[in-house]
Amino acid sequence: MNLFYMSFLILFSGGILALVGQRNFALMKMLSVVSLATGCLSGLIASAQALWQEKVFQFSFTYLNHFELSYKIDSLSAFFLVVIFLISMIAVIYSYHYMDHSENALATSVHYFFFSLLIISMALVVTADNIITFMLSWEIMSLSSFFLVIFDYGKAENRKAGYLYFIFSHIGAMFIFAAFGVVYGYTSQFGFNGMAGLPDTVKMIVFVLAFIGFGSKAGVFPFHVWLPHAHPAAPSHISAVMSGVMIKTGIYGILRVYSLLDYHVSVLGMIVLVAGVISGILGVVYALGQHDLKRLLAYSSVENVGIILIGIGIGMIGVATGNPLMAILGFSGGLLHVLNHSIFKSLLFMGAGMVLHKTGTRAIDRLGGLLKRMRITGATFLIGSLAISGLPPFNGFVGEFFIYLGAFNGTLFGNTAFVAGVLAVVSLAVIGGLALACFTKVMGVVFQGEPRSRAAADKDETGNTMLFAMMILASFCIIIGVLPGIFIQMTLKGLSSVSMGYGRIPLEPFIQMTENITLAAVVFLMVLLVLLAMRTLAYRGKPVGRKGTWGCGFTQPTPKMQYTGSSYSASIVEFFRPVAPFQEHHPPVEGRFPEKTIYHSRIDDIAERHMTTIIVRPVMWMFDRLRWIQHGDIHLYIGYIFLAIVVLLFFV
Numbered sequence: 001m002n003l004f005y006m007s008f009l010i011l012f013s014g015g016i017l018a019l020v021g022q023r024n025f026a027l028m029k030m031l032s033v034v035s036l037a038t039g040c041l042s043g044l045i046a047s048a049q050a051l052w053q054e055k056v057f058q059f060s061f062t063y064l065n066h067f068e069l070s071y072k073i074d075s076l077s078a079f080f081l082v083v084i085f086l087i088s089m090i091a092v093i094y095s096y097h098y099m100d101h102s103e104n105a106l107a108t109s110v111h112y113f114f115f116s117l118l119i120i121s122m123a124l125v126v127t128a129d130n131i132i133t134f135m136l137s138w139e140i141m142s143l144s145s146f147f148l149v150i151f152d153y154g155k156a157e158n159r160k161a162g163y164l165y166f167i168f169s170h171i172g173a174m175f176i177f178a179a180f181g182v183v184y185g186y187t188s189q190f191g192f193n194g195m196a197g198l199p200d201t202v203k204m205i206v207f208v209l210a211f212i213g214f215g216s217k218a219g220v221f222p223f224h225v226w227l228p229h230a231h232p233a234a235p236s237h238i239s240a241v242m243s244g245v246m247i248k249t250g251i252y253g254i255l256r257v258y259s260l261l262d263y264h265v266s267v268l269g270m271i272v273l274v275a276g277v278i279s280g281i282l283g284v285v286y287a288l289g290q291h292d293l294k295r296l297l298a299y300s301s302v303e304n305v306g307i308i309l310i311g312i313g314i315g316m317i318g319v320a321t322g323n324p325l326m327a328i329l330g331f332s333g334g335l336l337h338v339l340n341h342s343i344f345k346s347l348l349f350m351g352a353g354m355v356l357h358k359t360g361t362r363a364i365d366r367l368g369g370l371l372k373r374m375r376i377t378g379a380t381f382l383i384g385s386l387a388i389s390g391l392p393p394f395n396g397f398v399g400e401f402f403i404y405l406g407a408f409n410g411t412l413f414g415n416t417a418f419v420a421g422v423l424a425v426v427s428l429a430v431i432g433g434l435a436l437a438c439f440t441k442v443m444g445v446v447f448q449g450e451p452r453s454r455a456a457a458d459k460d461e462t463g464n465t466m467l468f469a470m471m472i473l474a475s476f477c478i479i480i481g482v483l484p485g486i487f488i489q490m491t492l493k494g495l496s497s498v499s500m501g502y503g504r505i506p507l508e509p510f511i512q513m514t515e516n517i518t519l520a521a522v523v524f525l526m527v528l529l530v531l532l533a534m535r536t537l538a539y540r541g542k543p544v545g546r547k548g549t550w551g552c553g554f555t556q557p558t559p560k561m562q563y564t565g566s567s568y569s570a571s572i573v574e575f576f577r578p579v580a581p582f583q584e585h586h587p588p589v590e591g592r593f594p595e596k597t598i599y600h601s602r603i604d605d606i607a608e609r610h611m612t613t614i615i616v617r618p619v620m621w622m623f624d625r626l627r628w629i630q631h632g633d634i635h636l637y638i639g640y641i642f643l644a645i646v647v648l649l650f651f652v
Contacts, residue, residue, distance in 0.1 A: 029096065152235075269420065289573045334399070368446065368559065390432045396481075
């Protein structure tokens with residue numbers, strides 16, 4: 001426990017040092033990065049020990065001489081703490097060379113202060129042991145991340161993204177508070193212990209309210225609307241932390257409430273499974289239609305949250321239908337994908353950050369040819385792309401494979417388990433194929449071919465801490481994929497505190513099967529590398545001609561003749577037009593000597609479109625009609641307060 005206390009103290013000290021040391025930019029940044037990284041390392045070591053030893057630690061203190069702030073670290077908390085501290089530490093290291101604008105010394109120091117608060121609050125959220133503690137930690141997490149999103153507040157689009165995130169954060173918090181309010185209404189206590197004794201109907205209400213609230217933070221469709229706006233606005237290492245770690249606190253909340261309620265019925269699993277299927281498919285479809293690199297990665301987070309929910313839904317249905325193997329495979333696959341997604345999505349956001357840092361643009365169709373000069377960035381981004389596509393021998397394959405196994409196991413049983421298994425298998429196959437197409441588009445258009453604009457021409461990669469962070473994450477993608485056994489054991493230890501009604505289920509045969517598949521993939525890659533090495537040796541010293549690629553008969557092809565991201569994904573996006581409206585704008589080409597023309601395409605998010613029509617506009621209309629209340633007369637304002645107090649006295 002001393003390491004936990006020390007890690008929080010060091011993290012908070014790093015944030016304070018950033019505020020007081022802003023006059024010396026270089027020293028301030030160095031002290032902040034070292035302090036935050038050291039605090040994360042201490043927390044990582046302590047949480048790893050707690051997870052491996054499967055010990056439960058509790059501590060509490062009194063707040064305002066009345067409220068008890070209680071914390072507990074069990075195996076599920078420890079697993080999420082490992083993810084939080086690991087990714088946050090790597091993101092802090094990455095930020096050293098990313099935040100290199102000395103003219104923004106004040107903004108940078110404030111940034112590191114809120115970064116320290118975000119790390120601390122995420123850790124407190126997953127260790128909170130009563131309602132007051134949880135909501136207080138949740139609010140600190142939401143507010144600190146809001147200030148990180150609007151770091152570059154000079155841009156109107158970033159301010160809009162921050163406000164949208166702020167609104168959705170608090171709408172989600174209202175649903176969570178409503179769920180806890182129902183619990184308190186029946187138990188008359190702030191602790192979580194009495195939730196298992198609630199009536200079944202009340203348990204259903206509590207779970208649905210909590211699922212909406214936590215789903216909003218996790219980016220579950222249709223509560224994901226804030227996510228594709230906030231991630232592009234935030235600095236890239238903050239995007240990595242928010243997408244890789246912070247949205248997982250929503251997943252933690254869903255798992256924790258499910259475990260505390262101890263209510264095992266198939267309908268809960270089907271709710272989670274269907275939400276995962278919709279989020280997974282629509283998330284990757286919307287990602288395919290994006291022209292902004294970070295916005296594409298943000299929608300991809302919606303997709304991967306869907307995959308995690310599919311695994312959790314399979315696990316919940318397995319528990320409800322008395323199928324322990326289906327349950328443990330689904331839960332372990334979903335929890336392992338929490339770890340894997342935090343690694344490869346952070347890697348991809350950091351790679352996008354390097355591209356943005358050097359080219360100054362996130363527009364996919366203005367890039368190209370970066371792999372020639374940015375080899376480390378290109379290679380690590382390729383590893384992350386293969387991992388997120390679920391291909392062996394990378395880490396994304398392992399978690400999805402376990403979810404597949406759980407779903408196939410469910411098809412052996414009748415009724416609900418069979419339907420859930422078939423739905424999960426088909427959905428995962430569709431999601432995997434679309435994800436591969438999506439990241440083939442990114443690699444082909446951004447890193448291969450020729451530069452499509454001056455912004456992408458002759459760019460190098462500098463910033464050792466940025467490159468180091470990406471290489472570390474890429475190494476994890478390979479290590480977990482090749483040697484998944486120890487990490488699967490980590491997820492099993494994390495699940496030991498989730499109430500499933502079963503003992504420890506032996507998964508050694510499935511772990512061995514996974515390792516055999518990844519080993520076969522490693523052998524294939526080694527053979528491929530040997531063949532490439534032999535080819536390189538065979539052509540050494542021989543003249544190699546260089547000519548333009550296929551140019552459709554043109555004698556002088558230009559970079560504009562290359563495939564664009566829009567043309568690559570157009571046929572796939574067109575197929576999903578009913579749920580992903582696709583709009584194009586291109587004036588017709590006319591005459592023998594046509595003038596310059598333009599082409600622009602856009603895919604609309606149906607959730608964002610309908611929320612604007614059904615919710616936002618009516619609410620704004622109502623507030624416009626109530627604007628007369630705000631007239632600037634202080635005497636009437638005092639009257640409002642007095643009237644409210646009098647009315648409340650009748651109910652208290």
